[in-house]
Amino acid sequence: MSIHFNFVDVDECPLKRRNIxxxxxxxxxxxxxxxxxxxxxxxxxxxxxxxxxxxxxHDYYTDIVTFDYDEKNIISGxxxxxxxxxxxxxxxxxxxxxxELLRVIIHGILHLIGYNDKSDIxxxxxxxxxxxxLSIF
Numbered sequence: 778m779s780i781h782f783n784f785v786d787v788d789e790c791p792l793k794r795r796n797i798x799x800x801x802x803x804x805x806x807x808x809x810x811x812x813x814x815x816x817x818x819x820x821x822x823x824x825x826x827x828x829x830x831x832x833x834x835h836d837y838y839t840d841i842v843t844f845d846y847d848e849k850n851i852i853s854g855x856x857x858x859x860x861x862x863x864x865x866x867x868x869x870x871x872x873x874x875x876x877e878l879l880r881v882i883i884h885g886i887l888h889l890i891g892y893n894d895k896s897d898i899x900x901x902x903x904x905x906x907x908x909x910x911l912s913i914f
Contacts, residue, residue: 779814786821787860790878796914797879801886804910805852808890813853814846815889817882822861840866841881843888856885876911883910 780798784790805812820828822838829835829842840862846853858881867877887906888894894903 780812781816783816783818784820785818786824787819790819790860797882800910800914801882803913804883804886805890809850810890811851813848813851815853815886816855817885818855818857819860820857822859825857825859825862828857838862841885843885845889847889852886852889854885854889856882856889858882858885879911879914880907883907 780801782792782794801815802812825842826836826838829837829839832844833842838859838861840859842857844855844857846855858878860878863878863881864874867874870877884903884907887903887910892899892903892906894900
C-alpha cells in the first residue's frame with residue numbers, strides 16, 4: 778500500500794494521514810480491490826484548472842480530477858483536489874471543511890474503483906457509497 782499526500786500551490790492541511798490511509802485501504806479492500814500507488818495532490822483552483830484544461834479540455838473549476846492507472850484489481854492513480862473548491866463547497870452545502878474534504882478524498886477512490894457519476898443513477902450510487910464510507914471513518 779502506497780498512498781501519498783502532496784500539497785502544491787496551497788498551504789498544507791492538517792490531515793490525520795494514518796487514519797485516512799487506513800480508511801482508504803479498508804474501502805478498497807471492502808470493494809474487493811487492492812491498493813497500489815495512489816497520489817493525492819491538494820492544490821488551488823488555478824492549478825487544477827490548468828490540469829483540467831490541459832488533460833481533459835475542460836475550462837471550468839472543479840473540486841477533483843482523477844487519473845486512473847489501475848491494473849486489474851490494483852487501484853492506482855493521481856487524485857487532484859482543489860482546496861479552494863472544497864472550502865467553497867463546504868460553505869454552499871453548510872458542512873464542515875474536514876467532512877467535505879473527506880467526501881472528496883473518498884470520491885476519488887470510488888472513481889478509481891470504477892464508480893462513475895455521469896448519469897443521475899450513477900450520481901445516486903456514488904453519493905450512497907460516499908455516505909456509507911464517511912459513516913465508518
